[in-house]
Amino acid sequence: MPSPLRIVSFGLGPIGLAAARLVLQKSSLQLVGAIDADPGKAGRDLAELLDREAPTGLVVEADGTGALPRLRPDVVLHCTSSFLPAVREQLLAAIQAGADIVSSAEELLAPELQHPLLAAELDEAARKAGVSLLGTGVNPGFAMDFVAVVASAVTADVRAVKCTRVVDAATRRLPLQKKVGAGLTKAEFQQQLAGGAFGHIGMRESVALVARGLGLPVDRIEQTVEPVLAAEDHKTPFLFVKEGQVAGLRNHGLGFVGKQLVVHLDLSMYVGAPDPRDEIQLDASPPLHLKFLGGIPGDEATAAILVNSVHGLAAAPPGLRSVLDVIPPRLCR
Amino acid sequence: MPSPLRIVSFGLGPIGLAAARLVLQKSSLQLVGAIDADPGKAGRDLAELLDREAPTGLVVEADGTGALPRLRPDVVLHCTSSFLPAVREQLLAAIQAGADIVSSAEELLAPELQHPLLAAELDEAARKAGVSLLGTGVNPGFAMDFVAVVASAVTADVRAVKCTRVVDAATRRLPLQKKVGAGLTKAEFQQQLAGGAFGHIGMRESVALVARGLGLPVDRIEQTVEPVLAAEDHKTPFLFVKEGQVAGLRNHGLGFVGKQLVVHLDLSMYVGAPDPRDEIQLDASPPLHLKFLGGIPGDEATAAILVNSVHGLAAAPPGLRSVLDVIPPRLCR
Numbered sequence: 001m002p003s004p005l006r007i008v009s010f011g012l013g014p015i016g017l018a019a020a021r022l023v024l025q026k027s028s029l030q031l032v033g034a035i036d037a038d039p040g041k042a043g044r045d046l047a048e049l050l051d052r053e054a055p056t057g058l059v060v061e062a063d064g065t066g067a068l069p070r071l072r073p074d075v076v077l078h079c080t081s082s083f084l085p086a087v088r089e090q091l092l093a094a095i096q097a098g099a100d101i102v103s104s105a106e107e108l109l110a111p112e113l114q115h116p117l118l119a120a121e122l123d124e125a126a127r128k129a130g131v132s133l134l135g136t137g138v139n140p141g142f143a144m145d146f147v148a149v150v151a152s153a154v155t156a157d158v159r160a161v162k163c164t165r166v167v168d169a170a171t172r173r174l175p176l177q178k179k180v181g182a183g184l185t186k187a188e189f190q191q192q193l194a195g196g197a198f199g200h201i202g203m204r205e206s207v208a209l210v211a212r213g214l215g216l217p218v219d220r221i222e223q224t225v226e227p228v229l230a231a232e233d234h235k236t237p238f239l240f241v242k243e244g245q246v247a248g249l250r251n252h253g254l255g256f257v258g259k260q261l262v263v264h265l266d267l268s269m270y271v272g273a274p275d276p277r278d279e280i281q282l283d284a285s286p287p288l289h290l291k292f293l294g295g296i297p298g299d300e301a302t303a304a305i306l307v308n309s310v311h312g313l314a315a316a317p318p319g320l321r322s323v324l325d326v327i328p329p330r331l332c333r
Numbered sequence: 334m335p336s337p338l339r340i341v342s343f344g345l346g347p348i349g350l351a352a353a354r355l356v357l358q359k360s361s362l363q364l365v366g367a368i369d370a371d372p373g374k375a376g377r378d379l380a381e382l383l384d385r386e387a388p389t390g391l392v393v394e395a396d397g398t399g400a401l402p403r404l405r406p407d408v409v410l411h412c413t414s415s416f417l418p419a420v421r422e423q424l425l426a427a428i429q430a431g432a433d434i435v436s437s438a439e440e441l442l443a444p445e446l447q448h449p450l451l452a453a454e455l456d457e458a459a460r461k462a463g464v465s466l467l468g469t470g471v472n473p474g475f476a477m478d479f480v481a482v483v484a485s486a487v488t489a490d491v492r493a494v495k496c497t498r499v500v501d502a503a504t505r506r507l508p509l510q511k512k513v514g515a516g517l518t519k520a521e522f523q524q525q526l527a528g529g530a531f532g533h534i535g536m537r538e539s540v541a542l543v544a545r546g547l548g549l550p551v552d553r554i555e556q557t558v559e560p561v562l563a564a565e566d567h568k569t570p571f572l573f574v575k576e577g578q579v580a581g582l583r584n585h586g587l588g589f590v591g592k593q594l595v596v597h598l599d600l601s602m603y604v605g606a607p608d609p610r611d612e613i614q615l616d617a618s619p620p621l622h623l624k625f626l627g628g629i630p631g632d633e634a635t636a637a638i639l640v641n642s643v644h645g646l647a648a649a650p651p652g653l654r655s656v657l658d659v660i661p662p663r664l665c666r
Binding site: 022025138142147149150152153154155156157158213214215284285286288289290291292293294296297300301302303304305307308309315324325326327328329330331332333 | 355358471475480482483485486487488489490491546547548617618619621622623624625626627629630633634635636637638640641642648657658659660661662663664665666
């Protein structure tokens with residue numbers, strides 16, 4: 001049996017912590033470090049953040065750039081931010097330390113879309129250092145993009161694709177409930193939306209990945225985001241949504257060839273959303289209609305796919321990779 | 334744009350012909366030859382076998398070993414037989430000619446299961462020649478194995494898997510209707526079954542692939558095959574099944590860890606089968622339930638996945654590959 005891969009968890013929010021917890025359960029992986037700049041976390045044994053009694057012996061480090069060369073990870077599990085410019089230095093530090101990177105940063109799914117120069121810089125740095133990096137997750141990264149592309153494998157032609165994801169936000173973590181606007185007024189929702197770091201991140205990247213994966217010559221990507229108002233009162237483990245308040249959002253991602261809509265991603269995430277599911281319809285030869293009944297549970301599944309992508313990425317050639325050009329992720333033991 | 338890959342179609346039964354027809358439609362592929370030992374096919378322009386008016390200029394060659402070095406394909410699409418010993422020389426000839434091979438031979442999905450020595454021989458020959466080979470298809474290769482493994486990517490643990498495939502054989506090609514025994518008496522079915530080359534081929538290989546992909550320590554693989562009798566008369570485009578005659582078959586593939594069933598593949602293929610579908614249930618954390626509504630249509634889809642696997646295999650390192658260790662197949666344009 002090969003020796004376990006040395007893993008560092010960089011970013012210890014809910015997803016990062018869940019991923020770290022998983023790594024501790026995998027015999028093919030060894031957690032050798034944890035990094036988070038939050039002064040409430042740095043300096044503590046990771047066990048405290050995981051609500052584990054027995055100490056892990058891993059003290060959370062505040063300074064990634066300083067810690068990484070010393071920790072010598074094979075792979076960094078990176079879960080700090082959605083936005084590529086915000087994580088550029090973190091990623092470069094991991095690359096310089098000779099580590100592959102699996103990141104939950106949504107913009108890294110298709111980084112050339114919004115940040116072509118930064119994507120080229122990361123690709124070149126990774127090739128020079130002989131490492132590879134990958135952005136993935138459940139959404140973006142799997143439910144509304146990767147699965148549709150994999151399904152196309154059994155088709156002779158694809159003319160258009162529609163993916164529908166319905167998430168009952170009541171079942172998700174507090175940051176996600178906040179991110180979809182649960183409990184806001186309609187005016188507050190619009191205000192926050194205008195601010196940027198709000199709502200589902202990565203929709204355009206999903207459209208771009210689907211278009212590339214299916215060879216659809218999409219020349220325009222758009223998205224719309226609108227609030228969904230609660231038809232009745234809802235109580236989640238974390239917050240209360242009154243009738244008429246925002247329960248969450250509806251987000252459409254649209255990819256056009258000329259005037260024709262060929263990629264339509266339809267995401268509903270709100271407290272109380274009925275019939276949660278992931279559904280993919282390929283207007284194809286033969287046509288395909290695929291459904292995850294009950295949907296893919298977001299938080300647990302997101303931590304899982306990050307960890308489950310580690311071995312595939314470690315086997316990939318150096319450079320900036322996408323989920324379409326590494327071997328498919330699968331349960332890591 | 335890179336120049337198209339040079340393809341030779343080796344084996345021109347219904348699947349091989351459908352794959353050749355597809356290759357002719359793909360701008361990233363160029364069909365440069367066709368091989369079939371059948372004297373009714375050899376010597377004719379491929380167009381005649383494809384019911385195309387315009388000649389392709391490709392004359393079907395009877396002798397693969399002689400033709401391949403001259404045709405210099407990048408990739409051979411191999412669709413001659415299900416059984417590895419029967420295709421050993423064909424595969425070695427393609428390897429010697431420097432071609433990658435995508436094959437529909439069911440036993441090549443997990444060749445180490447029934448033919449470990451032959452698998453090692455092919456792997457060594459391919460590495461020496463700097464080429465790679467892959468067995469794939471819809472079943473085995475996708476519906477009851479690969480998709481289940483890919484779905485595991487969003488889970489933290491998998492305890493067991495159940496895949497259910499229901500195919501209405503009335504919608505399939507004549508060789509498949511014959512292969513499942515449609516129109517036979519029960520006694521004839523049992524007789525043919527004892528003969529070997531009958532029924533669905535590759536069930537054990539699917540179980541083995543799932544077990545490997547999910548890291549389940551399966552120590553025993555079994556299968557059962559039983560006839561399904563027609564409850565009423567059925568007419569297909571090709572044959573007639575009377576009430577009480579065999580309509581097709583039910584085939585269970587079973588993978589055990591000790592006495593515990595952890596992989597259960599349940600395949601029904603018979604004329605008139607109700608609710609055709611592909612369904613995957615992972616007893617996992619979180620649990621997953623996935624369904625292709627109406628199922629994945631076998632024949633068209635099988636030709637498609639062979640062609641759609643070409644580019645991924647061409648990018649893979651030399652040797653004997655499995656669908657789990659090449660980049661995922663996707664629509665080829």
